[in-house]
Amino acid sequence: MADEKEKLPLDARILSEAIIELNISRRNVSLYPRGHSLIEGSLNRAFELLQKLFELRPEITLSVAKDTLIIDNYFLDKKNPVYREFALHLSKLNIAYLIFITGLTKDELYEFHRFLSEAAKESTSNELQEILKGHNVIHIKVGFVDYSAFSFREGETKQEASEQHLWERYVYGLLEGSLQTGDIPDGIQDIPPELLATILNKARTENLKEESYDKVITTYIRRSSERAFSSKELKRLMDFINGLKPELKKQFLSSAFKSAPKDIEATENALKDVSVDKVIELLDTINKQKVAVPEPLKILLEKFSSFQPDGIENPVFGDSIIADDIFISPDIISLLSEGNFEAFVTNTYQKEIEKLLTFDASAATTEKLDELKRECDEEYLERDFNLIILEFASSPIVSEQDYNYFIALLGGHAVQFLGTGQYERVLKILKVLESNAAAKLFPDATKAALDYFNSPEFITQCVDSFRIIGREAREEALLLCDYYGESIIPRLIDVLVEEDSQTIRKFFLSLISHFSNKCIPEAIKRLGDQRWFVKRNMLLILREFGGKEIIPHVRPYCHHANIKVSFEAIKCLLKSGDRYGVDALRKYLRSESNEIVEQAVGFSGAFKVREVIPDLIQMLKKKGISGVNLSDKIPVIRALGQIADPSALDVFRELLSSKSLIFKGSVEKLKMEIYMTLKNFPYEAITDLVEAGLQSKDEQIREESLKLKRQYAD
Structure with a gap:
């Protein structure tokens, strides 16, 4: 089997996460009792990942070669500290391979971890097999190295014999x-x-x-x-x-x-x-x-x-006393003798002792006790343990073997912190490693650790954590995004594209927005995605942060088959000051589809596109041949009211002075809509319309006019 870097199988990413979770759950089982939250959490994650692997294969064989794990014919990353720690633990138990079989239960996985933590390193392979049988693990086959099969022969050597x-x-x-x-x-x-x-x-x-x-x-x-x-x-x-x-x-x-x-x-x-x-x-x-x-x-x-009596009841051996199987020296005998007791224990000291004996602690404050309980909480203990390991890992006096062990622990800690949203802890680990790299402290091991933490697999784990729990620690998530910089942007956009939850999409959009114009190249690249909603989301990002440079990339999408994509592209161009967007909007205002025209009119008002005011006025002047035609003008009046350009008031006056016997109801609705939009215009420009409205026979118009006049007076 060639020891070289080869293309890993398609399920390598899931396998990698599974091994990491297996190692974490192994350590947790060795530290905590069954039912502990850390055990249940890590067991669940490891079990779920193994189930995903079983969907691809009925059996997963993992071979062990000292400090290296092998899947099929591929060596897993030897520099990964978590892989290395798991492999070394298996090697110490003379385990040559593991076979995980479909049907594995969570209880079996727990029992297997118990076996790994309880098995003695000096046990023979037969003894280990017997111990494993006692744990009733049916769906995990374990192969042990049988040293009895090895023998010495002339001309042969055995490397690294135990x-x-x-x-x-x-x-x-x-x-x-x-x-x-x-x-x-x-x-x-x-x-x-x-x-x-x-x-x-x-x-x-x-x-x-x-x-x-x-x-x-x-x-x-x-x-x-x-x-x-x-x-x-x-x-x-x-x-x-x-x-x-x-x-x-x-x-x-x-x-x-x-x-x-x-x-x-x-x-x-x-x-x-x-x-x-x-x-x-x-x-x-x-x-x-x-x-x-x-x-x-x-x-x-x-x-x-x-033993000879010497004035006391305790036995004597030589010059010493034996009290409760403890030798007491002659000096201590002299100190505790009856005649000299008061010389060493004064009356004042004796009174202090009596005070302590009579003190009633039940009435004492429980504040310190509560603080002590908090410090004994699992979260505090995990935090303090991590801080201690960080101190050791940054110490220049540790051995390389110990350093590698600490790095492996930190790799497991980082995965646990991601699972609980403690991103500031992950950042501390990264900063310590960066500091070690600058100080050239075990450079090869430090570089391997940094390569692991900057790998696509680990960054993906960070983003997966953001998706589940990131909203509860938004500021810390942003700090972690800052550390990874542009390398994390593609992963964030992946979630934005694939996520169904609008809340999570909004959160990830805020994370992406944190990078400002740095996310533009990736957004432009994703415009080629065939899914319309991906194009729309990328155009939204470009509109938010793009400038003149995005115009050539956006123009083609103004005429996309999906109208939502088209209007998003028009928004981009309008913000960039490109008249191509105005021309595209005018085209939609002249569309034969009433639905598209209505959307274009609403778009014009919502985004206050002054360039299309003449087009909207022309639409109002168009003679209606039915009540339906007159009703179609209501959205146009609203759009002009939103833009609030005084140039539209003349056409409003014409409509207010118009009369129709056949479509009287529709005309009155138009007039009422005009008065509803006048509040957006300067009062000086609509004074005559307000005075006329006060004299109107329509009660609603009179009320709206009175409201406008009072608003101006205030």
Whole structure:
């Protein structure tokens, strides 16, 4: 399989989001109990994304190669910190691949995460399989690396062999007698006692001889019977014995005691540096296992048990007191003795203690308690944890390994913050990384992290978050838009184009408007979209922020098949001062379609297009041959009233003086409409019309005229 960048499969974006959510939910399951809001939220997101993948494929196989994830024959981005963290966690459990199968339930996904958090790293593949079976995960198949299938041969090498498995081979060789102590490297003493105990607990010991136990002890401690135990060796031996299974403790204790030194004083000195708890634990094990104790150790234990009264009830060992299994030095004994108590605890101090004992805390204010509860709230804890990680990530003294770990954590934090609308937290992460890049702090890892946060996938996640929760944090969303600049504009326009909700479209239009004329190139490019509403929305953006440069791109749409697109294009040209828009509007005013004419008339009035006043006046002067024709003039009167140019008053006077016996009702409606529009004109220009209206026989005209006169008087 070539390790090179290849074209990813079509479902790579959904897969990427699914892996990110899987990693977040894995961490949450390891930190919080079932039912916690963070667990439920991350589980739901991961489950929904996996269901989308199942719509494309019945099975999804994810392979693991150390710190890299592989889907099909494609390596996922090795520089992505979230991918890397998830892969490393699986690798530590010797997981070679995962197969997610259709039918997977959310409960199974939760149980799988529990398995990942509970499984011990030192367990064998068979043991891990048994643990997984206990979680009843049916629709996730897990393949483990079987190290027993590997062997050493002459002329072959094994790269990066697991140190733990290497020690297992040595220890098993000692037990079986196939390996001599001289063949063991000196580094075997560096095996942690807990790990050695774990290795032996897994070994088959039914048919082992007594010499096998002796060989392990002498090899691990590296000592002879003539030399006494050092305190370090004694502590390591105790930790090792305590980690063994009960049935092994007796054999190894016996082997350890065989080489016990005869020098009681040396052993006593070694015991002085060992905690009382460990000594008592060793004694308890000896009693339970009924191990024969060597004479020197028996003498020492008798001395240890010979406690002499010294004026107090607690037992004494040497010059020290043992109280509740704790050694108390002679200085402390002197301090607490009855005769010297008042020298160290004065009467004043004693009174203060009595006050504390009698103080009634129930009446104290709960303000500090409430503040403490708030600080223990999950949101505060998550915030503080993120701030701590940011501090670590910006520290120049951290190792590269730790830095990569912190970066992976920050990647998960950023996704969580997007889910809750905490965009200022995402910005803080970005600013820390920018600062690290400027300071050249682990430049390769920092660049990889910045590449991830500036990738189309992450920007799309930001925009998806804006769509769901962005309106509740508008100012912070704008700040995040500012950070990404023009690179986020296409994603914002994508939502504006596809979104059904008018409220969300309006919000995204406000985000796009924040970029002013920077969004013009993308809007011009989208004019080529075949959908009429996309063209209309792009023309709206161009009208808002465009100048003379948009005119050549907009003119062709003045004659679009959809009248909404045409009028939006005319608006653009009118705002830009291009007369081509006026000519296009006049064409629609002369249309044979009454519906189009009415829209053009309404458009002329709403946008106060003075250039078409002559055209509107001409429409009023046109003789009506029916009541319907006269009613068609009402929208024209309204449009002229909205424009409120005094040049239209003469034609109003002509209409007010006209009479018709046949269409009297329609004429009266025209006259009433004229008086309704006069309020938009200067009063000096309509004084004669107001006075005439006061004398009208029509009550509504008289009332409107009186209202105009009073308005002017006020």
